[in-house]
Amino acid sequence: MTLPARLLLALLLALAAGAAAAADELLVLSYHDIRDDVPIGGDPDAYAVSTQNFAAHLDWLHGHGYRPVSLSQVVDAAQGRGQLPDKAVLLTFDDGLRSVYTHAFPLLRAYGYPALVAVITGWVDLPAGGEVDYGPRPFGHEDFVTWAQLREMRESGLVEIASHSHDLHRGLPSNPQGNSTPAAITRLYDATARRYETEDEYRARVHADLARSVELIRANTGAAPRSIVWPYAAYNSVANAIAGELGMTVSFDLEGRNTAIAAGRHGADLHGLARLLVMDNPEVFDLAYELRHDPEQTSMRALQIDLDMVHDDDPAQAARNLDALIERVKRISPSHVFLQAFADPDGNGSADALYFPNRFLPMRADLFNRVAWQLRTRAGVEVYAWLPVLGYELSDPQVRAAFAIDSREPDGIFRLDFTRPEVRRIVTGIYEDLAVNSYFEGLLFHDDAYLRDTELAAFAPEQPEARTRALIDFTLELKEAAERWRPKLKTVRNLYARPVLEPQSQAWFAQRLDLFNAAYDHTALMAMPWMEGSAHPERWLDRLVAAVRVHDPQLTQTVFELQTVDWDRGRPIDGARLKAHVRRLIAQGVRHLAWYPDDFVADLPPLEDAREAMSARSFPYEER
Structure with a gap:
């Protein structure tokens, strides 16, 4: 900063000092x-x-x-x-x-x-x-x-x-x-x-x-x-x-x-x-x-990262994977990392095991705390633990079947019935065990926290708000369990785009943006046009921003989470197009951005594009 600019800043600050x-x-x-x-x-x-x-x-x-x-x-x-x-x-x-x-x-x-x-x-x-x-x-x-x-x-x-x-x-x-x-x-x-x-x-x-x-x-x-x-x-x-x-x-x-x-x-x-x-x-x-x-005005730039990509049965390879992750995050310089704390090797959206010592599921490896601490100390980012709310595949097949939500949807995520006291005890215990054994600064509640209008007889089909509020209350119980060991946790919850774009679909998901923004520090809205089958992704994103403004006029709480992979076609989204989407959203006033997945092994999206799109620095280019 030049001397005149510094003096101007000092003058402005002095003038602002009157506001006690x-x-x-x-x-x-x-x-x-x-x-x-x-x-x-x-x-x-x-x-x-x-x-x-x-x-x-x-x-x-x-x-x-x-x-x-x-x-x-x-x-x-x-x-x-x-x-x-x-x-x-x-x-x-x-x-x-x-x-x-x-x-x-x-x-x-x-x-x-x-x-x-x-x-x-x-x-x-x-x-x-x-x-x-x-x-x-x-x-x-x-x-x-x-x-x-x-x-x-x-x-x-x-x-x-x-x-x-x-x-x-x-x-x-x-x-x-x-x-x-x-x-x-x-x-x-x-x-x-x-x-x-x-x-x-x-x-x-x-x-x-x-x-x-x-x-x-x-x-x-x-x-x-x-x-x-x-x-x-x-x-x-x-x-x-x-x-x-x-x-x-x-x-x-x-x-x-x-x-x-x-x-x-x-x-x-x-x-x-x-x-x-x-x-x-x-x-x-x-x-x-x-x-x-005002620190509350600081924008979020978050990478959501699969810990399954770090894990390897060969400790030497796992160490190389970790080094590659830390180096990429350091060079991109986001503000946050949403780090997977559960193992999902079959990719079905529910936890087969966990990456921390716990009393309820197998531990695939004691990996979460190791990676989270190094991201915090070596890469300088805030780490939020990304964990399911309902999606836990308990090891005992009979117990798993007895506690499962009886769902008619063949392609949905396996989920446990959180209205059962036994399930609440298990899941709150998992969150407590995570906090006992790990250092992190926030929680990202996974996208498995939804309820169809045909699921769980405790809720009448015509009561979508009751289902929505019950799930919110349960996630807040999970936060409280974790905060016994990790105080002052921030919270983010995934939200599908359809309940925002098509309000009548709230009954199908038990999700509402206004209720989420009232309950959590941020809502991570899945701004993923290819996943939603849009033929015109840019226009779809524009509609999504307009719909969000109805509930979040200044866009202060909603995180727009982009997809970096077209899963239907099995190919990555072009880095230049992702950058254009980021610029388009920022031009419309969007303040908080994330994307998933960030592939540190294959360098996708490419590092140069990732740094320009997701760096939290005011000058997002690599210092040489």
Whole structure:
């Protein structure tokens, strides 16, 4: 950005500053290392911020009406003993690096800003010769804050000490392949015993770690911590409950940037407070943009990917497939990946097995968590688990037949009768097992969630809305089951095009766009003209956009999911034509786009076309 443009942006932001945030909105900023020598770009530590830029942040916040608050003020507001000021901001510092004392603390005193310092107690006063693999280089004793420095900061009245765990800031083996995921949420895989940690063992391990951290902070600073900042922002409701039992009734993640704090709305539950991660050494202009732009306006670009294409009985080939997938996703740079979590080798739309440890179906391979975590960390995308709602082919033929929906359609997807308590227990258990064993940020409910007007005697044929709402309620139960282990999940549900284009067909599917958009974060509309037999795909897409606008006028919730394969003719859709469809939809105001399938093995659609069509970057061409 040129200097005049930067100055113009700063002026516009300053003019916008008059629109104050809601009085009960808390902004939390997450910092790590504050150093003098951080360049504008290219520092090995992406989380380091220069002292100069940090001081400029404080000055900008002060000058634009942000009011610093302490954790005590946040707790008081949640418990009805006060109210947060307009544009309240809380500063947090993770990892307990020495610079929080040498560089940040003097500036906090100068500006009168309170802060929360979250320390890994196993790293405080690291013994001489001890090292921590911190990323850019090994960190030693001189890189971490001491207990004496923590006491001094706490006794100033400006700084409160939080736990960042004792020894959970690391990965643990989570599958037979030896992949590591965050210790606070991982069911440890014991390669020697060839088994996973039980829930009781997991609880005991997390409790012991947090109890050790609480005791060290209390003994060395004179006050036990009231809050936990989860390493890598990875946590679940069970871990939060353990922290609460130990007196840490406040917890923080990195989901979003603001949280409503008001007695009666948020109540006294202060687990999972949002924070904005400050990284890449932002200048004031960059920080101001982050605080002013509306993240809800960000467009989605999603690839829906078959994990069946990654799986191979040969581990070496599976590893090559995974590398090819990660490389393609990195180069396309979508915002999201909808990743298959079930095995469907016969392609009939229902699950024959699952790609995660579970109690109900065979596990084809412990693959989902491995791929999802690498997509998140190596390719930088949000991963949504794509899973059936009803389509599970249970191993016992008699049980499968007894629990199946008696359908008259010979070519439909096999589905279980969700009105039966036994089926609800099985499917909610599958979603819970997925969340126990995997890291993901949302759920895509498969297109198997439909009901014909001739199916299930519990619903009268003339009651299509009752069937639609019953299926919606069931999917929300599944989300709730998963959220016990994966909080704050986003939801997307597949929707066929016919109920949108032909409203009278809603009775045939038990699907309605308006009800879906009210229940889920997004609806993934299957904008697939060849699948629907259209002889004029472009005109068909135009009609679909017009029909969607009736229920979603600004097109804020509907994801238009294109097909990349003409399944009837067994051939891929030309990449140039797909790009033209994307441009056509965007020209009509469509904001969210996806496609299926994305074939990373055959490079279809071709990488150059895929990048132009599905990149979430503002400049969707490969940097050279």
